Amino acid sequence: MAMNFDPFRDLDRIAGALMDSRGPRLMPMDLYREGDVYILSADLPGIDPGSVDIDVDGQLLTIRAERTLANHEGVKWLTRERQAGSFLRQLNLGQGIDIEKIAASYDNGVLSVSIPVTEKAKPRKIEVTSSAEANTVTVKEGEHQITK
Template sequence: MSMSFDPFSQLDRIAQSVFDTSRQPRIMPVDLFREGDQYVLNADLPGVDPGSVDVDVDGHLLTIRAIRSAANQENVRWLAQERPFGAYLRQFSIGDDVNAQGISASYDNGVLSVVIPIAERAKPRKIAVESASENRRRSVSA
């Protein structure tokens, strides 16, 4: 199998070795949307061991951490090694309108799903409108 020479990838490898970017936390791509009375966050973490995934909430900060280990293959001569490994980190600021106690997470097929329920106090509610004539009738009959 032959690989064509790509000068930009060579420069990237040199920059990685000089600036040691392999130790910097990787950013994970996410989708975030509201569905009914909850927010759903889906984060791509392919090849990550589910045991290394950590989701925590501290006040108004939701933090997701994960580690993807490097391939431990001895006596191989790499022709290409482009799949990133190392630490992944993503943080989100959450407001008062969520129920932090009800947050749940699951990991399936390389996708971490975090469900963030909306707090009862933040849900829309209907307010009854009374007419002035009803208020007068009640005060006369009382």
């Protein structure tokens, strides 16, 4: 079997092994607002949906997930790039979020979390009045009458 020598791949593998502290890994995510809901999409391929844990403590949203790989006895690995371990992401939600209505789903390796905005935080139209509208002047046959 012919193998290509790539020194950068080997250096990357060695550096990764040296710097890997087996701590939580970061999950790539997108976050956007659609109307009155924030949508968070996080890539978690190969994760068992039962291992995903989402909680809110005050204004801190925490997403945890665990990837476990099958342990194959008696095999000789040619390459093993998929990593097992914990994934963690924390976001400060700030004010104006309805934490009671946060919902999540997991489909095709993507975790989607919908984070709704509270009624108080939704944009609303403010009517502007002027003092000219508040005090109107009506004229009755030569008299001036002020109506408030």
